[in-house]
Every structure is written in structure tokens, then in C-alpha cells.
Amino acid sequence: MSFRISKLAIAAFAAITAVGAQAQTKQLTLCWAAWDPANALVELSKDFTAKTGIQMKYEFVPWPNFAQRMLNELNSRGKLCDLLIGDSQWIGSAATEGHYVKLNEFFDKNGIKMADFMPATVEGYSTWPKGSPNYWALPAMGDAVAFTYRKDWFAKPELQAEFKAKHSRDLAPPKTWDEFKQVAQFFQNRTVDGKKVYGAALYTERGSEGITMGVANTLYAYGFEYANPKKAYDMQGYVNSPGAVKGLQVYKDLYDCCTPPGHSNAYMTEDLDAYKSGQVAMQMNFIAFFPGISKDPQVGGEKTGFFAIPKGDKQYAQLGGQGISVVKYSDKKDMALEYLKWFAQPTVQKKWWDGGGFTCHTAILNAPGFDQSTPYAQVFLDSMKIVKDFWAEPSYAQLLLAMQKRVHDYVVAGKGEPKAALDGLVKDWTEVFTEDGKLGK
Amino acid sequence: MAAVPVVPGVREAGGAILSRAARSGGQGLSDRALAWCFVGPTLVLLLAFNIFPLLWTVFLSFTNYRANRPNAELAWLGISNYRRVLGDEAMWEHMRATAHFLCWSIALQLLLGFALALMLNRRFRTHSFWSTAILLPMMLAPAVVGTFWKYFFEPQYGIFNRFVELFGGPGNLTMLGDTTLSPWAIVLVDTWMWTPYVMLLLLAGLRSIPAYLYEAAEIDRASEWTKFWRITLPMVMPFIILALLFRTIENFKMFDLVDQLTNGGPGSVTELASIALKREAFEKWRTGYASAFAIILFVAIYGLSLITVRFLDRVKQR
């Protein structure tokens, strides 16, 4: 009797969910990370709804869980998302496994030209294989890692005098990593406005991708390359070159000398917390957050300035940003493509920028006066010129996790030597590529 | 199935038949059939959701299956996954982290729980209110506990350091950032959360000790220490072992709390076996490899439980 009841309940449940599914008509679900730009997109998309009558539903997942959740969803062929603003690194896997709809035909039919978008963003967010004219996403959000700093502290006359006396140059946003270290050490454990403060908040997160996104900036600066540019997957001597070792060492030194105590598992939100609570003079974070910081009641407005990643021997910034793609498993691909068509229009892209999104459309970026339009426009333009991205291979998750472990073990847990860490990384990555068939046994 | 209709009219239908039916347990269905009907659905569900997946996991552990590449060719790898898991030195680090966590959290919980139980057993006024109040930490979702303790341990705006300072300790601990301190951080939080559990169990044990034993000891003029050592402790021992058993099983499986609190960091010093397993299975998507890991863990837990239960039986017989 009771089993029959429960069977009935199960059947009823199934029926209800099925009916519920049928009942959805003109509605699209867009999946992205839960952060400021997502809220801006919600506002912007009201225009789309007004023009087409298609309702927008959103699924925003916080960054630390975003990759796992969305990749899980794609792997289960879930129908949750019609549109997905996925990370640039997922392109390889999504293209190979057929999660995304290939957009070349759609672009051609609707006159959307990739030439209208910043080349670095097209290569980073849309193409797979990298650099080939196979498009799997429309560049949606340009982003890179950069720094914010406490302009009001830098402007204090007594600090300026002391700094100048010590280092015979002005206290100003650093242009090289050596300068950065000097400034950070200057502020470390100093009392400003009655509270003890620290040099900088850096990325050190262990779990998803935090510390890699941070260390890449110093690694790139001293010569780290992912592989031999002439021979794919040939990593020995490029990943663990003497320059790369130096870059890793520089990041560890900065972590040891100039970060707040306990800043051992920090990514975007922790860095923001540290900066907004007045603990640090400088903050490493994605440019996507700069509009919100600018408007913050505690540290916004005139109190905050911005600068791009400092230079080592070279100058590169770790690429962030995403492209918007149509999920192959969606039942509403046509409506989703309509959204893309609407989003690609220059007028919409301008509104996107005005609302706090970071457009990749050259028409807006190259327009005169753009660099002055907001306090962070200049750092955005500067940074996008020097971006470099992590692997976007289908096996990128394993590559990323291997790097997370090796780097965190060395930088935060202090295990071993930088050269050993990078040698170990070459070994890990070789294993991944071998398993993947990219490297012969 | 168990479709015996509860129709009142049947009762009148045949008095004589019924007395015989009563002995065989009902209209048409013997006791035995009814037993299987009752137990059946449970067993079926358990078979479908426990045995079948377990077998599937065993199968997967011999292959190179990856859940994110379902269309790739499946290769039979024999026991190579097991060999790789056991040969991976990172694996042993994880087992060491798990062992450290297990040993210290359980030891502390047993000590504290026993002390609290002894105190509560003295039944001071308002003791029942306080015994319920102490239970609160254990009622929270472990994941949420992990998140908030991350907040408390933060050296700048968290209250833990201020609290330690209040009691005369150093005020600059980085509980989660330091490789030597973070294993103790997870022990501390787990102890905070589960000591009430042990306390409850041991209190029941204390209360089950018959009074006449103490009266006899008093007549013999035994000291407090002797009473404790020769009456209290042995009588409570089965309960201690039960607490040990349950806490060991739970903490071996522990995932939620540590995932939120340290996510395995710094480095991998708090990467417990279950967190490492999650990484392999759901982040790296090495499903075959992770399955081998899972089987090894299961065997370990099962083995430990069996040993503990045997020990428990022996102690009960004493």
C-alpha cells in the first residue's frame, strides 16, 4: 500500500515537472558568474526583452564554484543554460566535446564581423584551435588582471617625503616589479589613519584558479612561456626556464614580505574585502571589479587609482574575460542566437560599457574620449594590449589544478625550491598531455 | 505487492477461517510473504542505489573512463589505477592529513566530551537546560560552519584572534594561512562542533551505571580515583568505543567542513582524502582513477569499522 503511494507520488512529481517544462515559452536562461558585471548585464538585457518580448532568466554562480558547476552542467548535457558566458579556458573542451554551437555560419548570415572586435579578445574568447577562424563564442567581456591603489594614502605629504628620502623617487604607482616591491614594503606594517596596514592583496587561492591567475603575471614578466612557440607541447626549458624560476621567486617574495597576515587563500572576493576594509595599499584584481570599487562608499571615488601590471623583463597581464556562447543542448537555440545578434550591435555594446560591462567592440574602444570616460578606462585599454592567457586545451582543468598545487605548495606553504616546483609542473603537464594523446608515449 | 486490502467487512465473513488465518498472518499472505513485502522495497532501493553503484565503481576503477569525455574509447587498465593511487606520494600526504585530523579530533572530543559528561552527571541545578544549549553547534550544517569559521579565523576582522588575545595568547595567529597551524584549525572546528555528540553518548553511559556498584565501593572505603578507575571507566568503555566508532566513520568521510574552511590548503596540508577524491573525480574528471581511490577508501573505513565493532563486542562481554 505504502509502496504504491510512494510510486504514485513519484509519478505525480514526474508529471508535474514535465508539464512545467512544457509551459516555458519565450524565455531564455543565461548562465554566468555572480559578480558586478552580471548585474550590469541584467539591466542591459531589459532592452532585449523590450525589443523581442523574450524574457530573460539568469543563473549566476559565484566564481569559486562557477567552473565546476557549469562544466558539470555541460557534461551532464543539462538544459539549464541556453546561453553561457563561459571562461576563456573552456573553449577547447567545449569545442571538442561539442558543448557549444559553432557560430561561423551565424556570424556570416547576420553580418557580425570578428574584425570589429579586439583581436586579443577574439583569439582568447572565441577561437579554437587558438587563432584559427573557428568561432565558438562572441567576445562579451574584456578583462585582465590589474591593480588598484589607495591614491589618498599615496598623496599624503609625510608619506611622500619619507618615500622620496628612502628611494629618491616619488611615491607613485609602480611601473616595474622592483618598484612594486619597494612600495609594498613601504606600506607593510605601517600605521595609516590610526590602523596598521599592509602592502598588497595578491591572489593566493588554492581551490579553483586563484593563485595561478596571480602568479602568471610575474612569471610572464620574466620570460615564462607555456611551450616552445615552434613546437607544440614542448615545455622543457620554457615552463622552467631561469626567467620563469625568477618570476616564481618574485611572487613568493611578495607574498612573504608584503601581504596581510592570513592572506593565504585569497581570490577576487578576499582581495576586495582586504582592500575595502582598509587593510592594504594596493590590490590585485580583475578590472571587472573596478567600476564597483570606484563607487564604493569606503574606498571609492578619489581615494582609488588604477595601474596596469608592472614590467619585469617583459610586460604581460593575465587575461580574464569571457565570450558568450550558445549551448548545444538547449531547446531554444534560435532565441539564443537572437540574443547574440542583439548583443553584437555597436549601440548595445556602448550601453554595455556605460552600464559597467567591458565591451570588446573596437568601435567603442577606439572612439575618441574613451580613455577618459571613466577612471578605469585607461587601465583597461593599457592592459588589453598586453594580455596573455593560460592553456585553453580540453584538458585545461587538469593543467590548471596541477599548477595550483605546485605553485601553492611553494609560494604559500613554502615547500621546496622554485626550480623544483616548475620542474614538477613540467612533469605534471607532460603526464596530462600524454594521457590526452597530444604527446606520444 | 503488499496489497492486502484493509476491508472491515472481511472480519465478519468467516470467523472460523480467521482464527486459522490469524496464525498464518492474514488473508492469503503468510508472515513470510509479508516480511518480504515489507523488507523488499528497502532492499531494492539499497540494491539500486548502493550495491549497483558500488559494483559500477569497481568496474570503472579498472578503466580509464573520464566523465567529461563520455564518447572517448574505453580502455581496460587492469589494476594500474590502483597501483598509481597507492604509489602516488601525494596520496600518502592526504592519508597522513586525514590520519592527523582523525586522531586528534577524536582524542580531543573524547576527552572533552567525557569531562563534560562527568560534570553533567552531577546534576547541578539547571543542568538540563545547559546540556541542551551545548548541543547547538552540532545542529548547524557543517558546510556553513566551515564558512563562518573561515570568517572567525581571519586575522584582521575575525574574532578568534581577539579571543585568544583576551586570554593572554598571541594575537597574530594565522590559523588558516600557516602550514603548521591549519591542521589544528580543522581539528579545533571539528571538536567545537562534535564534542556535544560524544558528551551525550558518554552521559548516557554514565547514567547507565547501576548505583549499587558505587554503594558497594563506598562500603569498602574506596577512594574517588579507585571508583573512577574500576567502576566508571570500565562501565563506560562500550560507550566510548561506540563514540569512537561513529566519529571515526564520520570524520573519515568528512568533506563539507574542511572543503569550506581551508579547501585543502595551504598547499595541501589539510587536503583530506575525501577532498582529494572530489578533486580527482569532479574537477579533473579522472573518473576511473577516482573510482579506484574511492574503493580503497571504502575498504579502509569498512575495515576500521569491523575492527572497532569486534573490539566493542569483546569489551561488552567483559
Added chain:
Amino acid sequence: MRAAVHSPLEPTARAKWFAGVVVIGYALITLIPLVWIFMTGFRTPSDAIAYPPKLIAQPSLVGYVNLFTTRSRVGAEELAALPPPATWYEGVVREQQMILAGPSRFADRYANSLAIGFGSTLLSVVLGTLAAYAFSRFRVPGKDDLLFFILSTRMMPPVAVAIPIYLMYRHLGLNDTHLGLILLYTVVNLSLAVWLLKGFMDEIPREYEEAAMVDGYTRWQAFVKVVLPQASTGIATTAIFCLIFAWNEYAFALLLTSGTAQTSPPFIPTIIGEGGLDWPAMAAGTTLFLLPVLFFTVLLRKHLLRGITFGAIRK
């Protein structure tokens, strides 16, 4: 009471006082974090990360409002140009220089927790009651082994169980569905339900059913009309323990659900405010999430021990 002689069973007043101090001291110290979480729910985000931490802060409902809403930030001029706020919570949102954009996912997740919690509890209690009765009254072949097997299903780490279940659900289309999670929780709770209920059933004397059956009831009728009412406390107790497990469960919910069927535990630690974690909203969510469990714990305190030891110990 034997006047001046210290009975070994009755501790001295001094011993009691000492015990009281120890226990109350421990209780107060361990409850501080909980009290702090409660208080944080009533602070502003910047007070929550005040450095150094503030003991007393301006109380505010920002946390609770933020918990239930999504908002977007607007500039000062835009804010001034808007019509006055329609409701009290909109006013709170405006104070933060933001406008109300819609409801948040929290209520949704809470509802999911309720639906999945109660759904799985119902199933596991129903099935568990039947199985427990059978184990208690009938001679089931291999009973002890079956019972240990049922217990051992609780020994696998959830992450390990999740791997094949994930694949299975993918085939069956049960990923991220209420049904999927309900079935899984039911199965996990079955072991607890069977063990607990068997213990309760064992305590109900057989004479009652046997008398009923002599009176002409079938076994089934005896079960329903005689045993079940007597077992009702046991069933209620078991139901609550199953509910608490399903309510607080994290690993399966994290790995097997995303948008539609996600429950509160994976959701609460991710409540983002403006770029950073919204601690007051998280604290508010935690407090609200704790309330049902708190209520049931107090209700059930006499049976707690039994529940947490799978019925092995009955006070």
C-alpha cells in the same frame, strides 16, 4: 537522604558548583561563535569586516534584506531622480545606493530544502517502518547480516558514492532534479530509519498484535491499527533525524544539483554581495536555516541520544 554522610550517589554541593561552573563556562564559550553569527546578521557589510572587529555595532536590517533581494548599484544622480521607495525594504536597499532588481535565489533554495527534506523523510520513514517491523517481528533469513549491510551503506564517503550516482543520473536525466536528490537522500537515510525504528518496534510488546490477531485482525490490520499508533513517537523521532540529515546535507547537493534543485547548504556560503562575500546576508541566511533544526532539537531532546547512535543506545 542520609544526613551528614556523603552518599556516593549524591555529589556534594561543592562538587555540583564546580561542575556547574565548568559546564556553563564551556557552554558560554562555545556558543560565542553562534551568537556572533546571529549578531552579524544584523550588521552592515562594512561593519562585518571592520578591522579590528567591533563588539557593538549599529544594528541594521541590511543583511536580511540583501539575503532576499538582488540589487544593482546606481549613481547618486540616478538615485535622486527615482520616485520614493514603495516599501520599507526598498528603503533599506536605497540607503546602500542601490536599487531593487528582484528577489534572490534564497527563498527558492529554502523551499527546495523543505521539499527535498520532507519528501525524502516521508519516503525513508514509510519504507523504514515497514522494513523495521519485518526485522523486529518476522524471522528474516540472514537478518543480522542484512542489518549490518544496511548500516554499512552509511560508510562510503559521499564523494565516492556521488561518482557512480552522477553517471547514473546523467543516463536517467535525474541530474539537478528534486526527484533525484529525494531518492538519494531516502536511500542514505534508510539505514538510519531502519535501525532506529527497529529499536522502537522492539520495545512494543508483541502481545498487543497477537491479541488483535486472535480477535480476527490480519497481520496487516494489526500492524496498522495496533502497532503503528504505539510506534508513533518513534516514527516522529526517526522522521526528525532523517529530516535533519537531509536538511544539512552538502556534498550530494553540491555535486548533483545546480540551478533547479539546489538546496540551501551549497548556496549559503556563496552569497555574494558587491563583489565580495556578503557576510551579514550569509549570517542572516544561516540563522534562518538553523531555526527549524533548533526547534526540532529542543522538541526532541529526550530522544536525541537514540537518534545519533542509530538506536544502539536507548536512554
